[in-house]
Amino acid sequence: MADVYFTEDHEWLRVEGGVATVGITDYAQEQLGDLVFVELPEAGRKVAKGDVAVVVESVKAASDVYAPADGEIVEANGALGADPALVNSAAMGEGWLWKMKLADESQLVGLMDEAAYKTHIG
Amino acid sequence: MxxxxxxxxxxxxxxxxxxxxxxxxxxxxxxxxxxxxxxxxxxxxxxxxxxxxxxHMKLFEVAGRDAALLLSRACPLDAGALESGQSRLTFFLNLSAGILDDLIVTRLGPDRFMVVANAGNAASDEAHLRAVAAEFDCTVDPLDxxxxxxxxxxxxxxxxxxxxxxxxxxxxxxxxxxxxxxxxxxxxxxxxxxxxxxxxxxxxxxxxxxxxxxxxxxxxxxxxxxxxxxAGLCLHGQDIGPETDPVTAALLWAVPKGLREGGSFIGADALRGVIARGASEKRVGLKPEGRQPVRAGAALVDEEGNAVGRVTSGGFGPSVGHPVAMGYLAQGIARPGTKVFADVRGAKIPVHVHALPFMPHRYRKG
Missing domain, CATH: 3.30.1360.120 (Probable tRNA modification gtpase trme; domain 1)
Known part of the structure; x- marks a missing residue:
């Protein structure tokens, strides 16, 4: 059973065996509106917590998505190249953004669970 | 804005x-x-x-014996030649022929006109129009x-x-x-x-x-x-502004031919100068390769990395299904087919000069 965490920047992480699948929340995709492009990271890229990992572009604006922890990108969601709107239709599922091998799982301490996140967005 | x-x-x-x-x-x-x-x-x-x-946009009614004279002074427009019911795209220009605002002027009757102005310029437009109107027998009324x-x-x-x-x-x-x-x-x-x-x-x-x-x-x-x-239409404050003249903005079509040489509207001398010299850059449509939007503020460079222009509006075109943008390019290369590069967060996105509009206009013409 994977653990799911949420950040204050409206990202979710599903962690399984030291690898986190990362995406933006349904709340975030609603705020951004229809996505038309996702600038995906290369596999193998090392990121530190707070680095811009992905840029999502809506019709109107570009928005940064930050690495929620230190680690190495192992895969980007190639399906978003052809269909970036997957992030709108399935933010928590098929619209995931990237997978990363976590350098230090203790960085997950302090992230929110789903109930805490729901309170956070009101 | x-x-x-x-x-x-x-x-x-x-x-x-x-x-x-x-x-x-x-x-x-x-x-x-x-x-x-x-x-x-x-x-x-x-x-x-x-x-x-x-x-948020502002309607001004200009009325009085000199209403046409006022608008022909304030805008590169032969207001007296408009038939009742005709509308025209025109501008308030400054003395350097920079575009203070773009407007739609409609003749309502012999001595009455409607002026539609942009929200961001409503206050300065009103002050400008009233200042010019001081020389004329007419009134300027902002409508609620x-x-x-x-x-x-x-x-x-x-x-x-x-x-x-x-x-x-x-x-x-x-x-x-x-x-x-x-x-x-x-x-x-x-x-x-x-x-x-x-x-x-x-x-x-x-x-x-x-x-x-x-x-x-x-x-x-x-x-x-x-x-x-x-549709290739300009947003004032972004694609055009007081630093842009109608020639550079590729909007000279909105200035009647007879006025380009002989007009006595505010900014006429400067506009004649630009027409005689030629503009150093020109507004163009830009089509980025691929799916990534190129947005306002992005610098445009040539193959060698020399600065050749800038993007003033950009985003995604839902009807055409690809990113669309407009901006300014140096005169010699501002023509369809030219390929330049937009700097987007350090990456160089290939961009092609594209005829405007991207989406054909479907106006109901007479």
């Missing part, structure tokens, strides 16, 4: 009720999107009818109106069902169908459509009728921007 939201639209309660997401624009809190979202709102406008609240746009191929049919016949108007014509109303067949989307200024009580009744027709949908400022960009 973006500023702190200080003013609410008269119909703000209707937008809240419709579930709009608001954002600041030109000192107003404006509906940016409604629940269907920018993509659906944009496409609905091109297929059916989009309803826009553009009450709700201003609606209904745009799209079914706009005329929706208005007809709501009891408003539009058959007397073709593109760039305007009239006063009822007391206190001003209606023109024009818009900011490239589609057939209408802009209607009217008192708030009438506006509430009209909006109710229009939205009762399922061909009509509220459309926010986000889709208004993507629609106008596909």
């Amino acid at each position: 973006n500023g702190e939201a200080t003013r609410k639209l008269p119909l703000a309660d209707l937008h809240e009720h419709a579930g709009a997401r608001f954002g600041p624009f030109a000192g107003w809190s404006m509906p940016l999107t409604y629940p269907p979202g920018v993509m659906k709102e944009h496409l609905h406008t091109r297929e059916h009818a989009g309803l826009f609240d553009i009450s 109106r709700v201003f609606l746009a209904i745009q799209g191929p079914e706009a005329w049919a929706v208005l007809s069902r709501a009891g408003i016949e539009t058959g007397a108007l073709t593109f760039m014509q305007g009239m006063e169908p009822r007391p206190g109303w001003f209606m023109s067949r024009s818009g900011y989307t490239g589609e057939d459509g209408f802009e209607i200024g009217l008192p708030e009580t009438d506006a509430r009744e009209l909006v109710g009728k229009l939205l009762a027709d399922d061909r009509t949908m509220w459309v926010g400022l986000a889709a208004r921007d993507s629609l106008r960009l596909e």
Whole structure:
């Protein structure tokens, strides 16, 4: 059973065996509106917590998505190249953004669970 | 153009009720999107009818014996030669021929004109027009109106069902169908459509009728921007401004030929100078390769990395299905087919100069 965490920047992480699948929340995709492009990271890229990992572009604006922890990108969601709107239709599922091998799982301490996140967005 | 939201639209309660997401624009809190979202709102406008609240824009009535003389002085326009009911795109220029604002002027009668100005410039436009009017026998009255746009191929049919016949108007014509109303067949989307200024009580009744027709949908400022960009239309303060003259902005077509040489409007001498010298750069359409949007502020460079221009508007075109942009390029290379590169967060995105508009205009011409 994977653990799911949420950040204050409206990202979710599903962690399984030291690898986190990362995406933006349904709340975030609603705020951004229809996505038309996702600038995906290369596999193998090392990121530190707070680095811009992905840029999502809506019709109107570009928005940064930050690495929620230190680690190495192992895969980007190639399906978003052809269909970036997957992030709108399935933010928590098929619209995931990237997978990363976590350098230090203790960085997950302090992230929110789903109930805490729901309170956070009101 | 973006500023702190200080003013609410008269119909703000209707937008809240419709579930709009608001954002600041030109000192107003404006509906940016409604629940269907920018993509659906944009496409609905091109297929059916989009309803826009553009009450942030300003209507001025210019009236009096010298009304035509005033407008012919303030704008590169032969206002006296306009027939009653004719509308024209024109400008207020400064002494350097820079564009203070772009306007639609409509002749309402022998001594009366309607001027439609941009929200961000409403206050400075009024001051400018009043200052110029001091030399003339006429009045300048800012009108207190709700201003609606209904745009799209079914706009005329929706208005007809709501009891408003539009058959007397073709593109760039305007009239006063009822007391206190001003209606023109024009818009900011490239589609057939209408802009209607009217008192708030009438506006509430009209909006109710229009939205009762399922061909009509509220459309926010986000889709208004993507629609106008596909149509190749300029946003003042972004694509044109006091630093841009009509030649550089590729808008010289809006200055009647006879006035380019002989006009005595404000900025005429400077404009003659630009025409004689030629502009050093020119506004063009830009089509980025691939799917990644190129946005306002991005620098344009050539193959060798030399600066050759800048992007002034950019985003995604829902109807054309690819990113669209416009900007300025050095004169020698500002022609369709030229390939340059936009700097987007350090990456160089290939961009091709593209003829404007991206989406063919579908105006109802006479």
